[in-house]
Amino acid sequence: QKEVEQNSGPLSVPEGAIASLNCTYSDRGSQSFFWYRQYSGKSPELIMFIYSNGDKEDGRFTAQLNKASQYVSLLIRDSQPSDSATYLCAVNEYGNKLVFGAGTILRVKS
Amino acid sequence: DARVTQTPRHKVTEMGQEVTMRCQPILGHNTVFWYRQTMMQGLELLAYFRNRAPLDDSGMPKDRFSAEMPDATLATLKIQPSEPRDSAVYFCASERGGSRGDTQYFGPGTRLTVL
Numbered sequence: 068q069k070e071v072e073q074n075s076g077p078l079s080v081p082e083g084a085i086a087s088l089n090c091t092y093s094d095r096g097s098q099s100f101f102w103y104r105q106y107s108g109k110s111p112e113l114i115m116f117i118y119s120n121g122d123k124e125d126g127r128f129t130a131q132l133n134k135a136s137q138y139v140s141l142l143i144r145d146s147q148p149s150d151s152a153t154y155l156c157a158v159n160e161y162g163n164k165l166v167f168g169a170g171t172i173l174r175v176k177s
Numbered sequence: 178d179a180r181v182t183q184t185p186r187h188k189v190t191e192m193g194q195e196v197t198m199r200c201q202p203i204l205g206h207n208t209v210f211w212y213r214q215t216m217m218q219g220l221e222l223l224a225y226f227r228n229r230a231p232l233d234d235s236g237m238p239k240d241r242f243s244a245e246m247p248d249a250t251l252a253t254l255k256i257q258p259s260e261p262r263d264s265a266v267y268f269c270a271s272e273r274g275g276s277r278g279d280t281q282y283f284g285p286g287t288r289l290t291v292l
């Protein structure tokens with residue numbers, strides 16, 4: 068059983084809408100949670116990290132964490148075509164080792 | 178602008194040949210990771226080092242893969258002999274190390290094709 072689960076998508080949203088990306092994880096001892104964005108043919112780049120329950124906002128991005136439900140999400144407000152990419156959820160289970168989900172493909176249509 | 182660098186960016190080789198990939202982590206980062214990414218398996222951790230010492234290489238096929246850090250500015254990943262199933266993008270990432278919110282910065286990757 069994969070330890071970090073994401074819907075592979077593609078998730079299609081119109082420009083200006085809110086995109087909601089979800090991730091569940093299996094290890095209750097997980098400490099930190101990361102969202103990376105990966106454009107086609109490029110390397111992953113960090114968008115946000117969160118380690119406390121609740122919401123964390125950074126510009127158009129909001130990460131939400133619910134440790135009781137083992138659920139982390141990323142909201143992208145006012146989605147732009149340039150947000151079209153694969154979004155990878157990663158969980159720090161122990162030490163600095165990250166386990167990545169398979170990623171969700173987001174397509175923002177203008 | 179500090180970046181992780183990787184060489185070569187692309188490598189095409191024939192089955193059975195040795196492949197060496199190199200990574201220069203960001204100066205001052207003490208933790209280095211090697212990942213492999215394929216469409217089928219996604220992003221998989223192969224091995225990682227802290228302060229040049231290997232901490233975990235459980236994701237790496239031991240019979241053909243080896244990873245080393247000869248010094249703090251260079252990490253290497255070798256495959257010998259290479260096989261077609263090794264075709265993938267290999268990423269190196271580095272991290273400052275020491276705190277919960279540390280960020281892993283990825284290099285541009287080496288795209289390996291084994292014929």
